[in-house]
Amino acid sequence: DGGITQSPKYLFRKEGQNVTLSCEQNLNHDAMYWYRQDPGQGLRLIYYSQIVNDFQKGDIAEGYSVSREKKESFPLTVTSAQKNPTAFYLCASSRLGETQYFGPGTRLLVL
């Protein structure tokens, strides 16, 4: 099946801990994106990447980091510097300049 997968579905973070959210796609898309969704709000862009080994900050990159070592994978690390990480995180991918398609999301909760 072609698509975008995200894991885990739920993730719990302890104080001061870094956690990593996985995003994988087998659609052969060049571009990948990470969004954050807070209750009752739309999506806000954290990071995006249009090519392997290159990525750009979005509107709310502080406290997050990413890597793009493979075309298929774009993991997001929520660092201890992110003071309010509780949210729903969505990964998307697209051909360059084309429609974005989304994964099922990861719900991050702070213990």
Place this chain on the structure above:
Amino acid sequence: AQTVTQSQPEMSVQEAETVTLSCTYDTSESDYYLFWYKQPPSRQMILVIRQEAYKQQNATENRFSVNFQKAAKSFSLKISDSQLGDAAMYFCAYTYRGGNNDMRFGAGTRLTVKP
């Protein structure tokens, strides 16, 4: 900066009736895409419909159609013959074709379908 506004936080419709969700956007660009995404309780974002700004013809996908008014910067979604499965959050989104393809989203409209 581009912004997207959805002025209706909540809407409701009777099953089999028609409902229209509103969206306005602000941009100085002329070549862009507009989208409607649906987010059901599973929270998966599902593409409903896409409009290319250079096309004057309004996009349609089965029971879903848009009214794209470029001069007014308005992009409404019409759902005909509403079904219980249409109940969801609906997000309007904008992306500039010549940029980095980062999308701007509205705050969403929660649609309830009454049986």
